[in-house]
Amino acid sequence: xxxxxxxxxxxxxxxxxxxxxxxxxxxxxxxxxxxxxxxxxxxxxxxxxxxxxxxx
Numbered sequence: 001x002x003x004x005x006x007x008x009x010x011x012x013x014x015x016x017x018x019x020x021x022x023x024x025x026x027x028x029x030x031x032x033x034x035x036x037x038x039x040x041x042x043x044x045x046x047x048x049x050x051x052x053x054x055x056x
Contacts, residue, residue: 005048009041 016037020030 005041005045008044009037012037012041 013034016030016033017027019025020027020033
């Protein structure tokens with residue numbers, strides 16, 4: 001389960017970084033996207049952690 005929690009933000013950030021590079025945007029212009037990725041990933045991680053706690 002820890003692998004999934006770590007891989008989700010890593011994969012999403014890599015895809016976002018590739019999107020920025022392909023379309024000619026700078027990292028500074030894409031920082032809000034990275035923030036969204038971190039918030040969404042933290043929410044997913046909290047949900048999965050809560051579900052593991054409740055079902056074990």
